[in-house]
Amino acid sequence: MTDIAWRWTWPEVGSELLVSQEVVDVLDSHRQRGSDVERGGQLFVNPVNCTGLLLARATPPHQADRGGRSWLELDARRCRQEIEGANAQGLRLVGYWHTHPQTVPVISPADVRSFSKFSARYMQDLPHPIAIIVGMSDKSEGIKAWSFRGGRYIEAVRVR
Ligand SMILES: [Zn+2]
Numbered sequence: 001m002t003d004i005a006w007r008w009t010w011p012e013v014g015s016e017l018l019v020s021q022e023v024v025d026v027l028d029s030h031r032q033r034g035s036d037v038e039r040g041g042q043l044f045v046n047p048v049n050c051t052g053l054l055l056a057r058a059t060p061p062h063q064a065d066r067g068g069r070s071w072l073e074l075d076a077r078r079c080r081q082e083i084e085g086a087n088a089q090g091l092r093l094v095g096y097w098h099t100h101p102q103t104v105p106v107i108s109p110a111d112v113r114s115f116s117k118f119s120a121r122y123m124q125d126l127p128h129p130i131a132i133i134v135g136m137s138d139k140s141e142g143i144k145a146w147s148f149r150g151g152r153y154i155e156a157v158r159v160r
Pocket of ligand 1: 099100111
């Protein structure tokens with residue numbers, strides 16, 4: 001039985017995502033503090049979970065990633081390897097997460113640009129990719145998610 005930490009819903013498009021405690025633990029343990037650089041990883045869903053689409057895995061930051069205070073490039077090779085490993089276990093890539101040096105994270109124009117590129121690359125398998133941004137606040141608004149749909153990005157509503 002997977003522990004569910006919370007649900008994210010996008011009421012206007014009728015979509016919902018269950019977020020596993022395992023994913024939240026990874027996000028929670030990589031908040032950007034002080035002079036830390038941005039970090040992040042990939043997100044995978046279990047599409048056959050019986051209680052709904054489940055965000056099952058967030059991969060941790062990797063030493064080959066490159067980043068600064070407000071930019072991040074995940075290493076292409078590690079991304080490919082993680083996708084292969086996850087696919088072999090029946091998990092599917094759904095997007096990526098990264099940190100921001102902000103209390104409450106706000107999606108930036110640079111994020112929108114890199115997400116558009118990401119969506120274009122995975123268009124076929126991944127029509128509605130998800131971006132998670134981890135801010136510094138420990139409160140519920142400290143971790144937010146957006147769904148990218150047809151050139152728009154829609155912020156998720158968190159439900160317990
Ligand atoms: Zn960002």
